[in-house]
Amino acid sequence: MPGVINRRELVQLLAGAAVALQLPAADPLAPLFFTKDEYALLDQLTELIIPTDEHSPGAKAAGVAAYIDRTAAEAVDPEERTAWRNGLQEVDQLSKRLHGRTFLEASADQQIATLQKMSANEKKPGTPDEKFFSQLKSATAFAYYSSSVGIHQDIDYKGNVILQEFVGIAVS
Amino acid sequence: MLLQIQSSQAPEVDLNKIYDAVVVGSGAAGGMAAHVLTAHGFKVLLLEAGKQLDVTKELHSMQWPYDNPHRGKMPPQYKALTYNEYNFRNPPYGQNSKYEKVTSYIQQWNGSDYSKNIVVDEKQHPYSGTKYAWVRARCVGGKTNIWGRLALRLSDLDFKAASRDGFGIDWPISYADLAPYYDKVDLYLGVSGVKENLSYMPDGLFQRPIKLTPAEFHLRETLKGMGRIATPYRAGVTTDGLKHNKYRSRCFGRGACDRHTGGCDIHAAFDSPTGLIRPAMDTGNLTLRPNSTVYEVTVDKNTGKASGVSFIDSGTRQGYQAKGRVVILGASCLESTRLMLNSKSPSHPNGIANSSGHLGHNFCEHLMGPSVAGFWKDLVGKPRTLDDGKPGSFYVPRFRNMEKQSSDFLRAYGFEGSSGTTMIPGAAFDTPGFGEEYKKKVRDYAGAVISMGAFGEVLPRFENQVELDPQLKDAWGIPVLRFNYKFGENEKKMALDMAASGVEMFKAAGFEVVSSSSHMLTEGWSIHELGTARMGSDPKTSVLNQFQQCHDVKNLLVVDGAAFTSASAQNPTWTIMALCWRACDYLADQMQKGDV
Numbered sequence: 001m002p003g004v005i006n007r008r009e010l011v012q013l014l015a016g017a018a019v020a021l022q023l024p025a026a027d028p029l030a031p032l033f034f035t036k037d038e039y040a041l042l043d044q045l046t047e048l049i050i051p052t053d054e055h056s057p058g059a060k061a062a063g064v065a066a067y068i069d070r071t072a073a074e075a076v077d078p079e080e081r082t083a084w085r086n087g088l089q090e091v092d093q094l095s096k097r098l099h100g101r102t103f104l105e106a107s108a109d110q111q112i113a114t115l116q117k118m119s120a121n122e123k124k125p126g127t128p129d130e131k132f133f134s135q136l137k138s139a140t141a142f143a144y145y146s147s148s149v150g151i152h153q154d155i156d157y158k159g160n161v162i163l164q165e166f167v168g169i170a171v172s
Numbered sequence: 173m174l175l176q177i178q179s180s181q182a183p184e185v186d187l188n189k190i191y192d193a194v195v196v197g198s199g200a201a202g203g204m205a206a207h208v209l210t211a212h213g214f215k216v217l218l219l220e221a222g223k224q225l226d227v228t229k230e231l232h233s234m235q236w237p238y239d240n241p242h243r244g245k246m247p248p249q250y251k252a253l254t255y256n257e258y259n260f261r262n263p264p265y266g267q268n269s270k271y272e273k274v275t276s277y278i279q280q281w282n283g284s285d286y287s288k289n290i291v292v293d294e295k296q297h298p299y300s301g302t303k304y305a306w307v308r309a310r311c312v313g314g315k316t317n318i319w320g321r322l323a324l325r326l327s328d329l330d331f332k333a334a335s336r337d338g339f340g341i342d343w344p345i346s347y348a349d350l351a352p353y354y355d356k357v358d359l360y361l362g363v364s365g366v367k368e369n370l371s372y373m374p375d376g377l378f379q380r381p382i383k384l385t386p387a388e389f390h391l392r393e394t395l396k397g398m399g400r401i402a403t404p405y406r407a408g409v410t411t412d413g414l415k416h417n418k419y420r421s422r423c424f425g426r427g428a429c430d431r432h433t434g435g436c437d438i439h440a441a442f443d444s445p446t447g448l449i450r451p452a453m454d455t456g457n458l459t460l461r462p463n464s465t466v467y468e469v470t471v472d473k474n475t476g477k478a479s480g481v482s483f484i485d486s487g488t489r490q491g492y493q494a495k496g497r498v499v500i501l502g503a504s505c506l507e508s509t510r511l512m513l514n515s516k517s518p519s520h521p522n523g524i525a526n527s528s529g530h531l532g533h534n535f536c537e538h539l540m541g542p543s544v545a546g547f548w549k550d551l552v553g554k555p556r557t558l559d560d561g562k563p564g565s566f567y568v569p570r571f572r573n574m575e576k577q578s579s580d581f582l583r584a585y586g587f588e589g590s591s592g593t594t595m596i597p598g599a600a601f602d603t604p605g606f607g608e609e610y611k612k613k614v615r616d617y618a619g620a621v622i623s624m625g626a627f628g629e630v631l632p633r634f635e636n637q638v639e640l641d642p643q644l645k646d647a648w649g650i651p652v653l654r655f656n657y658k659f660g661e662n663e664k665k666m667a668l669d670m671a672a673s674g675v676e677m678f679k680a681a682g683f684e685v686v687s688s689s690s691h692m693l694t695e696g697w698s699i700h701e702l703g704t705a706r707m708g709s710d711p712k713t714s715v716l717n718q719f720q721q722c723h724d725v726k727n728l729l730v731v732d733g734a735a736f737t738s739a740s741a742q743n744p745t746w747t748i749m750a751l752c753w754r755a756c757d758y759l760a761d762q763m764q765k766g767d768v
Contacts, residue, residue, distance in 0.1 A: 048606060048607065049606040049607070049610070050606075050610070050611050051607060051608055051611065053608045053611060053612070055611075055612070055615065058611075067243070071242075071248070074247075074248040075248055076248050076249055076251075076270055076271055077270065112607070115606060115607075119604075119605065119606060122604045122605070123604070137606065138601060141600040141601055141614075142243070142596070142600075142601075143243075144600075145596045145597060145600045145614075146237035146238060146243040146244070146596050147237075147238050148236070148238045150596075151236065151237070151238070151595060151596070154611070154615060155556070155593065155597060155615060155618055156556045157556070157593060157595055158556055158557065158558035158559075158561075158593070159426075159427045159558050159559070159560050159561050159593075159595060160234055160236070160426060160427060160595065161426065161558075161561065162424045162425070162426060163424055163425030163426070163558075163561050164424070165425075166380075166381075166382045166383045166411075166425050166561065166562050167383060167425070167557070167558045167559075167561055167562075168382070168383030168384050168385055168388075168389075168559075168562075169383055169384045169385070169386065169388075169389040170381070170383050171366055171381075171383070171384060171389065171392065171403075171404060172366060172367075172381075
């Protein structure tokens with residue numbers, strides 16, 4: 001599938017960044033920036049935001065976490081990486097406050113409840129976890145809807161083709 | 173003789189000979205000057221400060237986002253300035269940035285992988301003064317490589333606006349003077365549109381028009397009842413092809429033309445390199461030298477006339493002189509102005525051709541920001557259709573201050589709009605919530621959305637001006653511009669009316685309004701800088717005559733947006749080219765007679 005990022009290629013591309021980040025360069029399937037635990041949490045959060053449904057696959061199938069991992073690894077501004085790391089910690093802390101366990105240890109309903117709390121003030125986020133939700137949601141939305149899954153399977157976009165005649169209603 | 177170690181990327185050109193014309197800048201203006209004068213048989217040297225880019229390699233018009241390493245965004249070491257950075261700081265922007273290259277906002281909010289090499293590095297090209305989003309492209313073709321391609325005509329409502337409302341001065345021409353040249357531009361470059369018989373936005377010689385989406389057609393029908401028009405986008409795009417131009421294909425509705433400033437890699441959309449420059453080279457009369465940063469118009473001490481230009485090679489920084497019978501500036505409104513201000517001599521102590529003191533003044537453009545967005549309920553959840561396979565969607569021309577002054581502000585504005593499904597749905601970013609409900613909503617609303625944003629005439633006020641910064645220089649040591657430019661009360665009042673009328677029209681059409689704004693974007697956002705060397709009948713209050721010759725120096729012409737006497741509500745590029753064609757035809761006649 002063209003939308004799935006070739007991770008081996010990525011690791012080669014990002015060898016410089018990986019060295020700078022002192023990441024182990026060995027495992028081509030390892031996340032580029034996040035720890036394996038962070039990556040698992042991120043992967044689950046993105047899937048809860050855009051889940052697989054009857055119509056189309058969700059964020060996991062679209063490789064959303066991998067795209068976010070890559071942009072974080074590549075970011076020139078180290079604060080971008082810090083924001084992701086701190087944000088994921090916020091999620092776990094919020095989950096512990098609400099449910100007494102980390103996000104991934106919590107039940108499906110508890111995970112939804114945590115996300116609902118984070119998204120309560122989406123238009124005007126105030127708390128750190130609310131702000132992180134905005135960051136997470138817009139990154140997830142962009143990564144999903146710019147993926148092959150998002151464009152072709154979910155949205156069923158018809159354009160970017162060669163047309164002999166324009167489509168639509170003619171006026172004269 | 174020392175060997176030059178650093179080699180220039182520019183071709184060897186003969187700088188000993190006196191060219192008939194030296195043209196500075198290779199965009200819409202400079203390209204058109206080169207085309208018209210070479211067609212008349214004159215020998216032209218065209219100097220471009222930027223590189224010769226293979227834009228076909230840059231643009232990748234049909235690339236899917238997921239096939240681009242950064243999904244169409246710029247690589248991480250590049251940084252596009254954001255709205256906040258423009259608005260809460262004064263220029264220079266990008267100094268001391270940790271990013272390798274800092275660009276202007278370039279049309280889409282997060283920067284575009286496709287135009288990253290077309291726009292300049294802010295670090296090399298600083299400016300100072302009031303906040304201003306100044307988008308510049310230094311490469312052969314300039315901004316025509318990425319322009320929005322709305323190709324509109326101005327009318328006597330614009331050319332004689334001062335007589336009607338008392339603000340500023342009239343243009344020294346009327347529509348009848350320019351109409352034949354609009355026709356020439358239409359036929360030579362191709363323009364798509366529908367005839368509407370509007371006196372205030374005259375029809376062109378249109379090629380195959382684009383079609384409207386159901387929501388757009390519904391808006392068109394609604395507006396008819398309000399005495400307004402929503403017309404298919406008048407695109408500077410050849411939709412039928414051009415038999416006389418082998419470098420350009422006709423439009424195939426591949427769409428996504430404005431996807432992260434994608435541009436058109438088959439050149440159906442007009443760009444100067446394929447529309448004007450390559451055909452001009454085929455005449456054998458054009459010499460193009462890229463990497464040539466012109467910093468001064470030179471003056472013959474005896475005659476006071478322009479004798480040529482001084483430039484440095486942008487790569488090697490070696491200095492050169494080029495000589496011409498005439499010098500034609502088309503470096504973009506503000507760059508031509510800067511070049512003239514930098515051209516000081518005993519006969520022109522305040523910059524060349526500035527005896528009026530108007531050079532750099534009367535700076536105007538289009539106000540942007542006020543907008544309305546919503547959706548049409550009838551389309552929610554409907555089967556997907558192909559909505560964006562076209563070079564633009566629709567345009568609502570001006571409707572304020574027509575027969576008489578009827579608003580609490582002067583002049584007018586129009587709306588550019590679009591609707592329907594795009595490759596990446598906007599609804600994904602403004603639909604609240606998460607989970608299945610969110611996902612379904614994005615999908616259901618993706619095809620139902622419609623939005624439009626206003627472009628309004630900013631008044632040409634004398635106090636809005638650019639001048640040379642006494643200290644700051646660019647990476648080539650050339651003094652840069654200092655802006656003293658702000659929107660005023662007229663623009664603020666207009667912005668309020670833009671938002672209100674946008675909402676009014678959407679409501680009349682039965683669209684659900686999701687958001688509307690009267691907020692003005694940063695000065696400069698429209699990329700339509702105009703007026704800083706305006707045309708006029710009176711040499712005391714204008715820089716150029718009606719043929720774009722400097723009143724003070726008849727063999728120096730300014731053929732870009734600087735020449736505009738007022739901004740009009742309509743977009744400027746097609747008018748820049750029509751004016752330039754007219755000026756160069758006149759110039760050719762004068763040169764043949766030996767009058768210039």
